[in-house]
Amino acid sequence: MLLETGRVVAVEDDGVWVETIRQTTCGSCAAQKGCGHGLLNSMSAGHRSLIRALPGALKPADCRVDDEVRISIPEEVILRGSFIVYMVPLVIMLAGTIIGSSGLTTNTDVGAALGAALGFAVGVLLVRIHARRHRDDPSLQPTLVDILHREAQAVRIG
Numbered sequence: 830m831l832l833e834t835g836r837v838v839a840v841e842d843d844g845v846w847v848e849t850i851r852q853t854t855c856g857s858c859a860a861q862k863g864c865g866h867g868l869l870n871s872m873s874a875g876h877r878s879l880i881r882a883l884p885g886a887l888k889p890a891d892c893r894v895d896d897e898v899r900i901s902i903p904e905e906v907i908l909r910g911s912f913i914v915y916m917v918p919l920v921i922m923l924a925g926t927i928i929g930s931s932g933l934t935t936n937t938d939v940g941a942a943l944g945a946a947l948g949f950a951v952g953v954l955l956v957r958i959h960a961r962r963h964r965d966d967p968s969l970q971p972t973l974v975d976i977l978h979r980e981a982q983a984v985r986i987g
Contacts, residue, residue: 830901834977835880837896843965844883845892845973847900883965885972897978900971910969913959918952925949 835847882900892898922945929944930937963969 831904831907832974833880833900833902833971835898835900837892837894837898838879840889840892840894842889844881845889845898847880847882847898847971849878849880880971882971882973883967885967885974887973887976889973892973892976893979896976898973899975899977901974902971903968906969914956917956917959918949921952921955922949925951 833847833849835849837845838848839846880900882898885901887898925944925946925948926941927944929947930941932940
């Protein structure tokens, strides 16, 4: 279970939006320079990300905007999600390339390019459908664990 800390930026009935700051662990990773995450992180170190967290140990109503919270993300979800996001479009794009170059047009290069573009689009659409289907599944989404720091709310006088 991976834990991440962030600040609540919005509270909904079925979850909260948490702003996190991407921090690098690339210095301790064996892959270091051979990893795409390391490259992205070097270009956007300190980049703020919004994550929708579902109820877990806490209910969304327990949180307020600007609370510092801890969310948990199951490790297997990251591995499975990465596989789906990267491999599904790639495999379908390759299949489209093979089908397109096998004779749908007289020019096999044009057919391969069109098949690749169509296959990639279909792959991205399938990933989007998968994400929508599992949007509210707490076993596949980040969940609220704890409130670390609660911001004091200003009292209105007058």
